[in-house]
Amino acid sequence: MSTFTRRQAVAGGVALAGALLLPETTLAAPKPSFHFVHITDIHIQPELGATEGVEKAFAAIRSLPQKPAFGLIGGDLVMDAALVPRSRADVVYDLWQREASELPLPLHYTIGNHDLCGLQSGGKPAPESPDFGKALWKKRLGLERAYSSFDHQGWRFVCLDSTGITSDYSWEGRLDPDQIAWLDDLLRRTPKAMPLVFLTHFPIFTAVTMYTEGTTLATPPGLIVKNGKVFKEMIQTHNVKAVFQGHTHIVEEIDYLGVRYITGGAICGDWWKGKRLGVHPEGFSVVTVSGEELTWKYVPYGWKARV
Secondary structure, eight states, X not given: OOOOOHHHHHHHHHHHHHHXXXXXXXXXXXXXXXXXXXXXXXXXXXXXXXXXXXXXXXXXXXXXXXXXXXXEEOSOOBSOSSSSOHHHHHHHHHHHHHHHTTOOSOEEEOOOGGGOBOOSSSSSOOTTSTTTBTHHHHHHHTOSXXXXXXXXXXXXXXXXXXXXXXXXXXXXEOOOHHHHHHHHHHHHTSOTTSOEEXXXXXXXXXXXXXXXXXXXXXXXXXXXXXXXXXXXXXXXXSOEEEEEEOSXXXXXXXXXXTEEEEEEOBTTTTTTSSSBTTTBOBEEEEEEEETTEXXXXXXXXXXXXXX
């Protein structure tokens, strides 16, 4: 039988004390390290081979060598629920839910303008219908509210609702007052050093009109969040790493005051008719977080248009 001497006890105590006095960096928690995908503007429909295109895209995501922890879904799941009879809306939402079930990862959503229900007359729900506007989208996804947040490995992710319904039953990019109040409260409760990532359908910042219309023309509210300046001012004292955007189907990054506004192309490209503007292919973004750093790449998945 071994014996435990006083000298050994004293030595052990000194060793323990030394361990407790080690530099903080030695005892620090591991740095965050994970991947996620940004998937936006799917526009699933029975026509143009769109369902097969989504299947191909999701197969490419499943085969990624670095498995994503979750997906950020940037809106416009379907083509379309806003301007069609309710029976058609059910068809395309059924397609989306079937295909989304094949992605083996948690999905976090923002709503797009084509996900709205019944904005015009002709066999579609009236505004007082329980499925009007964003209600059908929330019902289909099992969500109580169109904006949300979640944390992952010390990073905070915020899914905004940037899709506004106008008085004439069209859409525009807008953050409503209730959501701004919610966001203000969330930011007040978020440590200033905590890394933040935002998800929006309508872009906060974009130069798309310069590419498509003319370099001196203003971007209309149908293409951008019209009160995005308010958002910019709210986040400017926080550690915002990126804002992931959709809607325009282009691949673009704008860096302003250290915040990266990343527009993530489209699963459907030019609405399943080829590359957007002839240069932006069908694809999704793969994002890597390592410590305090965020990097991303756009991944075309090899879809060939059938028109």
